[in-house]
Amino acid sequence: MIHFLRSCAAVLLLAGGVAGPLASQPIALRTTRLLADPGRGNPAPGTVVVDGDRITAVLPGTAPVPTGARLVDLGDATLLPGLIDSHVHLTGDPGGDFRQEAVETDEYAVAVGAKNALATLRAGFTTVRDVGSGRLTAFALRDAIARGLLPGPRVIASGPALSIIGGHGDVNNFRPEVSAALDQGNTCTGAAQCAARVREAAKRGADLIKITATGGVLSQQARGLDLHFTPPEMAAIVETAASLGLKVAAHAHGDSGIAAAAAGGVTTIEHGTFMSEATMRTMREKGTWLVPTLMATQGLVDRLGKSIYTPVVEAKARAAADAWGKALAAANRAGVRIAFGTDAGVFEHGRNGEEFALMVEKAGMSPRAALVSATAGAAAMLGMEDRIGSIAPGKFADLVAVEGDPLTDPRALTRIRFVMAAGRPLSLDARMTP
Known part of the structure; x- marks a missing residue:
């Protein structure tokens, strides 16, 4: 498992739990299983773009990553709201x-x-x-x-x-x-x-x-x-x-x-x-x-x-x-x-x-x-539905990726692969392209 974001200034080391600053450039989180709104639909390929502490875009899986954004490939992990x-x-x-x-x-x-x-x-x-x-x-x-x-x-x-x-x-x-x-x-x-x-x-x-x-x-x-x-x-x-x-x-x-x-x-x-x-x-x-x-x-x-x-x-x-x-x-x-x-x-x-x-x-x-x-x-x-609870532009970049499908297996929500709180990534099992 990879426990840090390589080549990224916004590193929070999982082993030590050290807090760090927000990323100095946008991050694009790509997955084959994005569940932006758990109340509707099923996971589908998608990319979530984060700049600072906010989500700036939610793109379909085939959309190109915005210029200047660092790509994080979460593979088949299910990406959910925090x-x-x-x-x-x-x-x-x-x-x-x-x-x-x-x-x-x-x-x-x-x-x-x-x-x-x-x-x-x-x-x-x-x-x-x-x-x-x-x-x-x-x-x-x-x-x-x-x-x-x-x-x-x-x-x-x-x-x-x-x-x-x-x-x-x-x-x-x-x-x-x-x-x-x-x-x-x-x-x-x-x-x-x-x-x-x-x-x-x-x-x-x-x-x-x-x-x-x-x-x-x-x-x-x-x-x-x-x-x-x-x-x-x-x-x-x-x-x-x-x-x-x-x-x-x-x-x-x-x-x-x-x-x-x-x-x-x-x-x-x-x-x-x-x-x-x-x-x-x-x-x-x-x-x-x-x-x-x-x-x-x-x-x-x-x-x-x-x-x-x-x-x-x-x-x-x-x-x-x-x-x-x-x-x-x-x-x-x-x-x-x-x-x-x-x-x-x-x-x-x-x-x-x-x-x-x-x-x-x-x-x-x-x-x-x-x-x-x-x-x-x-x-x-x-009373915070305008800021948290789903993945949408303008909301806080609170994101979690889990192994498996939480819509069929509730224990998937104990198998955490990635966490981001207000734009600060904590842990990652993914590949980051240079």
Whole structure:
């Protein structure tokens, strides 16, 4: 395999993951299998021309390469829009003792995030939504990547999720003075305080608001997986966020919390593990997106019965495993809009692409529908369909080439041969003509 772009100034060495500048000349990516819009048509020969961070032309396979462009021959690899993961936690890794929260620093979390951002990019994901981190860690990572200091996907970050006191997202099971030291200022009680927390998050630089609308599987509290916020609190969060131009993502497992969040106007339901058909109808009517995160359950299943989780968490994890994929299958049949998301951080970063096969095998989605959820679908959910999600002139040069046909084999999306993020190539298994 060739792990670099020969004779090209825009080199990002795969072995070291070293960030580099944009190409000093246009690049023409040629393939016998171009799938510019995963929602329609089949792969066909074509060439994508990139100049700087944008796509400037999409040409049929027989068209000549523009004068001055450097040709990259991807052979029979399927060239797709860069993939989008709508639910990650870049600054954390799975499997650690929850008490490490009291030991590891925010600075260390940013270093972990840099490692995971590179792994995520290598997996073909060029945009991610980071929905839960330390107060400023994901913002620092986002900005460093955007400025070209680190290789990684485009990051849309929420910072810490808003939580009720003592709920999922709050600091639990520490001595009071330790909890006070670890407090992120992300809990609220009552509509006025919840509105204030949204404004504070916006002031710190949040791109969206994340809330924990229900209990969570991995939090150290045994108060179930149902509704957390009151209707007035939920309304205050959503209305305040909207006034600031921010969408709201709602972590929600239990049906009561999912129903309240959807009725309250959140943009996305994260997980949606135990939602009812009635709640699905509400989501469809409201246009609420489901971000299913089946890989999160895979991460739980991989660790069950191994004394990794506390008894409290183990019981909740087993309940989630029993429902694995069922809600997504029903929601897809009910016409709920699906945006791809994995919960990377609950499992190892870089395995994001394994979600596609789970969507097909556990929930009965077609390979095309699963792929659309991670391209045009997720782009529409983010309100970025004019910039990402398909290959077209004027859009960001976010591109991934895979071995095989993702329209028939979802595991093809784990066989990555080339990645380009905003015009910066990361890895290549191709021939470049001089």
